[in-house]
Amino acid sequence: MTEPRTFVRQFIEALPHSSALGMELELLKDGVAVVAMPYDTRFIGDPATGVIHGGAVSALMDTASGAAVMCHPCQPVATATIDLRIDYMRPATPGQRITARAECYHVTRSVAFVRVTTTDEDTDRPVATATGAFTLERAKGSAK
């Protein structure tokens, strides 16, 4: 099973937008993905506070969610976001790295369901959570 995971890891790490945002893949296993993003002043959304933009947090959670789908044991060959609903609990503390943990908790033949939580260095209080539905493309001829 190392082969497909290597492919998935390389695929995720090669996403241009994710690497432009400095995302680092920390875990990729059985439908769970952890992706981190270091603080960067270019990603500030509110110049008055230095808090990073919600859009950057969304991008992190979308990436982690897609990665969670791709490493699901059903071994999809491709995925795309159908919808993503993001709840922002509190501003991420400026200067801190944020980490998203996504779990693909259910799959049907063609849809994957994901939930994801983002924290900064205070891991007890989430910065944001999201739930999403993703397309699931299976390899041709693969068992259902």
Place this chain on the structure above:
Amino acid sequence: MSKRPRPEPVQVIKQRRDAALHRLVDGVPYIQFLGIHFDRRGDELTAVLPFDEKLIGNPMLPALHGGATAAFLEVAAIIELSWSMLWEDMEQGRLDPSSPAAMAQLRLPKTIDFTVDYLRSGLPRDAYARARINRSGRRYASVHVEAWQDNRTKLFAQATGHFLMPSREDEPDPSHMLAT
């Protein structure tokens, strides 16, 4: 019959409005990072996301990253909300957009939640978005955003978000009124 005061020259008005919009948008690093700018017709804004390689998610298709699309829509919603507040203050003479001190006082709305529907894959081309404020109360606002690429009627994404409005200086902070 009293004479109406002569209206300001159109160029003066345009310059004031464009300068206000620029100050609002240029002050946000993430908007600059994504390369988003805004076209203005009167008070109507269109957000423009020029295509760039760093916006790509899947390089094999290639398609825009869902995160880049979500960020673009959220930026369009936040700027629309801020612009509508700014516009009102500016037109009624309560705010002078040429004063850096007054502009520095502006506070942006905070996103409470944001739901994005991905309708088509984002092509490697420029994207456009317009936001509509469906409800704007003293504390909360609900905004819908539509985004398209080549064809205005073929949306590639849409979103709805709820926002917490910044408290105005001339009113008491409602958190002080909460019974605890």
